[in-house]
Amino acid sequence: EVQLVESGGGLVQPGGSLRLSCAASGFTFGSYDMSWVRQAPGKGPEWVSSINSGGGSTYYAAFVQGRFTISRDNAKNTLYLQMNSLKPEDTAVYYCYIPLMGRDYWGQGTQVTVSS
Numbered sequence: 700e701v702q703l704v705e706s707g708g709g710l711v712q713p714g715g716s717l718r719l720s721c722a723a724s725g726f727t728f729g730s731y732d733m734s735w736v737r738q739a740p741g742k743g744p745e746w747v748s749s750i751n752s753g754g755g756s757t758y759y760a761a762f763v764q765g766r767f768t769i770s771r772d773n774a775k776n777t778l779y780l781q782m783n784s785l786k787p788e789d790t791a792v793y794y795c796y797i798p799l800m801g802r803d804y805w806g807q808g809t810q811v812t813v814s815s
Contacts, residue, residue, distance in 0.1 A: 701725040701804045703795050708809030715785050719809055721778040721795030729753075729773035731799065735780045737791035738808075747793070748780065763789075785813045 707719040719735070734749040748769040749758045757769050768781040778795050792808040 701797075701799060703797070703804055703806035705793060705795055705806040705809040708793060708811045710812045710814065711785055712815050713785060713787060713813055715813070716781070716783045717785065717811060719780040719782065719793055719811075721780075721806060723776045723778065723795070723797075726797075726799060728771075728776040731797055733771060733778045734796045735769060735778070735793060736796045736805075737789075737793045737811075739788075739791040742791075744794075745791075750778070782811070785811075787813045789813050 702724045704722045705719060707717060709717060711717055730752055732749055732751050735747040736744050737747050738744045747760055747763055748767060750769045750771055754771045759767060766782065766784045770779045771777065790811060790813050792810050794805045794808045797804050
């Protein structure tokens with residue numbers, strides 16, 4: 700069974716930092732590209748960042764470029780998102796995501812709230 704478990708969210712002031720983690724199981728983690736997606740209150744899901752299976756290629760939405768860094772540890776089956784210079788508009792539930800065998804898999808998400 701594919702499982703994705705996000706953690707690391709919380710309340711942070713504008714300009715602060717958080718590091719999100721996603722523990723993956725039930726599939727060969729190191730063989731697949733992975734992504735982070737977020738959903739703000741009242742809005743649809745929004746792609747944030749992706750990383751290829753080996754970790755050598757990363758991709759970012761324009762609104763996080765230069766502030767967020769995606770990474771992975773294939774030995775630990777874990778995906779990360781380092782978020783710096785956080786803004787109030789980054790407030791959302793953050794999910795790790797993988798399309799696999801014709802299905803979309805998400806975790807339960809982790810809430811990130813940026814507020815003073």
